[in-house]
Structure formats: structure tokens, C-alpha cells
């Protein structure tokens with residue numbers, strides 16, 4: 218089979234949720250952020266594993282994602298929509314019992330008029346200038362909104378992955394100023410905020426990337442493994458070139474393995490002549506350009522050529538690849554393509570999708 222295999226460890230996701238949950242007091246609930254198809258790993262399987270581990274609140278970016286999560290979970294768990302209540306979403310929000318996190322006066326009006334009595338939350342902007350009501354808007358509508366009993370009031374930290382950044386304390390102070398005494402559950406921390414300490418936790422945290430094994434949760438259990446099948450071997454003589462634009466030239470006799478995956482699978486061209494594939498603990502450098510479906514690897518030093526080489530595994534994690542590509546683990550995960558044969562592994566259920 219020339220399909221690369223992506224293994225997703227559901228037990229590791231559950232363990233990471235429990236570990237993040239243990240970092241806050243018992244009075245703090247740990248929510249799970251599963252937007253973008255659970256950071257590219259497959260929301261259906263991931264949310265079921267998280268619900269089994271004990272997660273009761275899920276966050277998605279848009280209502281359509283919320284619908285998919287509701288279908289996977291059934292009634293009960295709360296599903297919060299971070300983009301709020303957009304025009305055209307009313308029926309979905311109602312029928313699938315989604316909780317929109319309203320982020321503007323327009324959205325508040327739309328929600329209270331179209332779905333009176335339907336659960337909602339409020340998003341406040343404490344300095345990131347991305348989503349949420351600004352202080353003056355909140356002051357103008359707070360009394361009216363609080364009378365409608367929101368389920369949650371939240372804000373989002375801009376620099377939580379840098380513990381010493383002064384923005385963290387500034388946003389915390391602003392969040393207190395806007396919300397102290399309102400008598401509504403509050404949430405400020407995503408993964409980075411959980412690690413900042415208990416004063417950032419309030420009643421609910423929103424763990425995302427840490428669940429999937431990414432920085433800044435350094436103690437996370439790795440979740441993803443990616444093995445690429447070797448489909449051809451080629452001996453090249455000194456002076457011969459490999460790949461598009463003659464991206465690599467052999468200086469000595471070399472054995473080149475061609476493996477089946479490329480930038481169409483989320484393996485960016487930035488890995489060209491930069492990242493490694495791994496045969497167990499032995500690194501094999503990518504030589505030449507990553508192309509759409511194929512990557513060429515120098516395996517001259519291997520005594521035996523394995524059937525597959527690891528792109529993501531114990532020797533090279535998601536964040537290592539992110540460093541090589543000049544991006545963050547979030548982007549590496551959400552770029553993982555749809556051609557992989559995906560295996561979901563857990564002690565209780567072993568399956569293929």
C-alpha cells in the first residue's frame with residue numbers, strides 16, 4: 218500500500234486532558250477545544266475519547282463544527298461556538314443545542330430576539346483585539362445581558378505561551394475589572410493560561426493544543442505518529458541530482474529512497490533539504506525538494522531498508538517539524554492531509570477510519 222499511515226493515540230489525548238485537568242482546583246472545569254476537526258485529528262473520535270475521560274464542555278470555531286460534535290456526542294455535553302451567533306445559524310444553534318459565545322452587540326441582539334431563553338455565553342476583548350465586546354460596549358449592555366443569565370463569560374489571552382510577557386497580567390487585571398462580582402462562571406485560560414497558574418483558571422479552562430501533545434504543554438504525551446512507505450530505491454552516482462529543480466546533488470555514491478507523501482499531505486516544501494525521516498533512532502535526511510506526493514530521502518547509511526520511515530514519531534515530534542518549517546505545532550497538526558490511512562489507537566477500542 219502506498220498510503221502513509223497516521224496513528225492517533227486517543228489514550229494519550231485522554232491522558233493529556235486529565236493531566237491539564239489536574240493542574241487546576243476541583244472547582245475549575247476543564248473544557249476541550251476541538252475546533253478545526255479537533256486540530257486536524259478527527260473530531261468524531263477525539264470528542265468521544267474526551268467525553269469518556271470526563272470532558273463535559275467542548276469548544277468549536279463555527280456552528281457547522283458544533284453540529285458534527287453534537288452528532289458524535291449526543292445530547293448532554295455543552296458545545297460552545299466561539300464565533301458566536303452568525304446570521305443563518307439560528308436553526309442549527311437551536312436544533313443541535315449549541316451555545317454561542319456572543320461577541321458583539323449585534324450578535325447579542327440577534328440571539329435574544331431569535332432564540333429567547335436559549336443558552337449563550339459572552340466573549341469579552343481584554344486586549345487581543347480579535348473577538349469579543351470591548352470594555353465600553355460591555356459596560357453599556359452588561360446589566361441587560363446579565364439579566365438573561367449567560368452561562369459563561371470568557372476572554373482570550375494573546376501571549377500565554379510567554380509566561381513572562383506583561384500582557385498576561387494586564388489582560389488578567391482587565392478581565393477582573395470587567396467581570397468581578399457578576400456571578401457568572403468565567404473562563405480566561407487556554408493551554409498556555411492553564412500553565413500560568415491558578416489565578417488564570419476561574420471556573421472553566423479551555424484546553425486545546427495541549428490535548429494534542431503540543432507546546433506549550435511540555436509534559437504532554439505525544440499523540441500523533443506518521444509513517445511514510447518507501448515505494449522506490451535508486452542508486453545515484455556522484456554528480457547526479459535528485460528531484461525538482463535538481464534540488465540536491467550527490468557528492469558520493471548514495472542510495473535514495475522515495476517515500477509516498479508530500480506537500481499535498483501537509484508536509485510543507487520547507488522540509489526540503491531540512492527535515493529528517495527516521496528509521497527507528499537513525500536519522501535519514503530529506504534530500505531535494507518535497508513534491509506534491511513524494512519525498513526523497515538519503516538512506517545510504519542504513520544496513521537494511523525498512524518498509525516505512527517515520528516523519529512524526531519519538532525522534533521528531535510535531536513541534537520539531539514546526540521549528541524546521543518556521544511555524545507552530547498547531548499549523549503542522551491542522552495541515553495534516555486527508556490521504557493518510559488514519560488509525561485510532563486506544564486500549565479499549567482499536568480501529569481504522
Ligand SMILES: *Cc1c(COP(=O)(O)O)cnc(C)c1O
Nearest residue numbers: 250373407408423424425426427
Ligand atoms: C483556539 C482557542 C483555544 C485553545 O487554545 P490552545 O492554545 O490550543 O489551548 C481556547 N480559546 C479560544 C478562544 C481559542 O480560539
